[in-house]
Amino acid sequence: MQLKDLDPILHSQLRLKIVSHLMAAESSDFNEVKEVTGASSGNISVQVKKLQKAEYIKVEKGFKNNYQHTALSMTEKGTKAFETYVEELKKYLNL
Amino acid sequence: MQLKDLDPILHSQLRLKIVSHLMAAESSDFNEVKEVTGASSGNISVQVKKLQKAEYIKVEKGFKNNYQHTALSMTEKGTKAFETYVEELKKYLNL
DNA sequence: ATAATTTTGTTTATTTTATAAACTACTTTA
DNA sequence: TAAAGTAGTTTATAAAATAAACAAAATTAT
DSSP states (O other): OOOOOOOOSSSSHHHHHHHHHHHHHEEEEEHHHHHOOOOOHHHHHHHHHHHHHHHHHEEEEETTTTEEEEEEOOOOHHHHHHHHHHHHHHHHHHH | OOOOOTTTTTSSSHHHHHHHHHHHHHHHHHEEEHHHHOHHHHHHHHHHHHHHTTTTTEEEEEEETTTTEEEEEEOOOOOOOHHHHHHHHHHHHHH
């Protein structure tokens, strides 16, 4: 039973936390992600950019209460990738 | 809902394949791992060593048909770590 | 008014990790 | 006995994660 490779975009500690949060929350922002992950801004910035480049999440920059504000949400592609990842992972975990 | 960090020993593409295989097979060897993972000997050697150092797997070196032979199996600690990993991961995946 | 602090990030440098290439040692086969 | 195969290990390279340093605007304190 040859196990397939897991999607490397998703199989990362921090990116999985981010995506897991966005899947549950439907939509969120940079700060909320910072809170729920406990990661540094720098690390989040880098990982968000990777998720965006892969077109797994949508990044909308704007303003909120005079401060810059970055809204984050899953794309269709990201949602599907996550679901595929979950299905593949189940085989690893015997679920 | 703050997600806990996943066990970094297990949250690795190749090591997870190895452990997943050993969990299912009860016991195995270097070659079988090479076949089911499709990874290079070098990579497997390194990752097996990490799993051994963490005391997640038992590595028994001996001989079989005149050739050196490395038997691999889960330890109690490794089995528990895997089960904990699965439980934690379920929270990420909403399972 | 302006200096210090806070918010919300990005860029860059460092550390860690994964991977494969090169090597070792022994066995079998031609 | 030379070439090829088995079963790995060691080491060098490539990729990834992380944090430190930086930036730019907003707010608060003096």
